[in-house]
Amino acid sequence: MASKLLGLRTLFSQSLKLLPKHPYNNSVHNLNHFSTSSTLNVNFFNKLPAEKLWKSVTSVSNAGAKKGRGKGAGRIRIRDLNRGQVIGVGKINMLWPGLSAPVIRGRELLKQQRLPDDPERMEKLIKLRDSMTKFRRLKLSPIERGWSGSRMPGRSIGAPDPVGDEEFVGFDTKVLQLRSLLIMKGTLGRTRNYQAMVVTGNGQGLAGFGFGKSKEAQAALRKAKNRAGKKLMNFEIYNGHTVFHDFFTAFGSTKIFVQKKNEGYGLKCHRAIKEICQAIGIKDLRAKIEGSTNLQHVVKAFFIGLLQQRTHQQLAEEKKLHLVEYRAENSYYPTVVASPEKVRTKEEIPKDETLDFIQYILNDRVILKRKKFPRFYESMPSYQIYLKKYEKYRNHEKIRLNLRAEYGEIKSFLNDKYPEEKAEAEA
Structure with missing residues (x-):
């Protein structure tokens, strides 16, 4: 240890001999008069720009993507880390000449000083900090958010784009399906495309549906919307609220039975059929699907049935x-x-x-x-007593009318049990 200290002393004494001397005397300069130069430490983080750094976090190589890696990388939100960073602005309200204020104001030379606290300024800084650090998902109302939360099916994307001088006034487009397709190509390998199916209409009998494919979801939706606007069909609506009659329609292995309903019944059907009815202007309807529920088959079958009514x-x-x-x-x-x-x-x-x-x-x-089974109380003696008491009311005018509408004649509950009495009465 002593030998090491001795070596350091000799090295320091030799370095002092090499220092420049004052021109007026032979004394050594004070160490405070040395000039220093700063050197930048270059590394990975300050050598590359922000885009390159984010790409290293979010991207994955082609070989890794083929093996299924990096699936969660798309969820990482790329942020602008320089946003809100203003030199001279901080939590403490300070006056910095040359940064947050001019150096000279008039003939007065400004000095660094602390200003009184401003609550409004602090609120703005807190909001700016929260906007930079906290990621808040866009909240939609239950009417606008579609069928499944934040996904596109069921959401409105507006009217189709104008064609020449003609605009689609009063039209609205609803997304029925948006799915990603993986296509294998010989030169590019496995590529991802998006397919969209939408329906557009003005709610007054004019509607159409269309498909669109593209490498981006928004482009596929735009293509489908514009194609739907070019393939509009006119449908007549009975009394402005329902179809003219019940009908059966099918496409592929999908079968749909549609029933006409009175005003105020509502739309009790598949969600895709409900969106189509709202685009056309149908308000009361019931539809039952049998077989396959392939969404494209359901849409095509329902449009075929409407055209054939x-x-x-x-x-x-x-x-x-x-x-x-x-x-x-x-x-x-x-x-x-x-x-x-x-x-x-x-x-x-x-x-x-x-x-x-x-x-x-x-x-x-x-x-x-569904097969109807006799009610559990029909075999009970008390119900038979009730029917015998109710028998005298069958000649009332309203009940006679209901019997004629339901059975085609005025009959008793005993006619099925004793058909010979009915024949004698007719004779």
């Missing part, structure tokens, strides 16, 4: 018979809604012809319904 006048001309409507709100009073030019007589109608309206418009198809 017929007005009441067309149905009357097809059958050459009067089209009569019975509605509960009209107390089942028969109302003629359409009449053909030439009406067939009873003798001209074949015996095997389908005269049931529902069976005719569904092309002799039958909707599957």
Whole structure:
């Protein structure tokens, strides 16, 4: 240890001999008079710009991407670390000449001084700090956010782009599907594309749907929206709220049974069908899907069914018979809604012809319904006593009307049990 100290002393004495001497005497200069020069330490973090540093964090090599690496790198939000960094601005309200204030004001030379605290200035600094450090997701209202939170299906993307001088006034476009597709190519390898399906309409019977593909999601949505605007179809709406009649439609292995409903019923159907109905202007409808629920097949099948539906006048001309409507709100009073030019007589109608309206418009198809089992209380003696007491009310005017509408005749609950009594009464 002593030898090391001795070596340091000799080295220091030799360095003093090499120092420059004062021109007036031989004394050594004071150490405070030395001039110093700063050297920059160059490393990885201050050599490269911010873009290169962020790319090293968020990117992945082609070989790594093929192996499935770097899937979570896309979630990293690239931030501007220089945002809000103003020289001379800090938590303490200070006056810095040359930074936050001029050096000379008039003939006065400004000096560094602390100013009184300003609460408004502190609030601005806190907001700026929070905007830099905290990432807040854009919150949408439940009506605008679509089917599944922050994803695009179900959200509105506005009207299609104008075509020449014509603009789509009153139109709105809803996203039905947005999915990513992986396509294998010989030169580029596995590439990712986006496919979008949208429906656009003005809510007054004019609507259309379209598809779009692109390498970016926004470009695919824009293509689909503009194609939907170029393929508009006109649909007639019965009384401004529903379809003209029940219908059956199919596309591929998807089958849809659509039922006409009264005003105020609402839309009880698949969410894609609901968006299509809102784009067209249909307010009351019920749809039941059987088979595959492939979204593209559902949309195509429903549009085919709407195009194939017929007005009441067309149905009357097809059958050459009067089209009569019975509605509960009209107390089942028969109302003629359409009449053909030439009406067939009873003798001209074949015996095997389908005269049931529902069976005719569904092309002799039958909707599957759940089997109805007798109620648990029907076999109880108390229920039989209730039916016997209720028997005397069957001759009331409203009940007679309901019996004729439901069974086609005025009958008792005992007619099924004793059919011979019915034959004797008719005789």
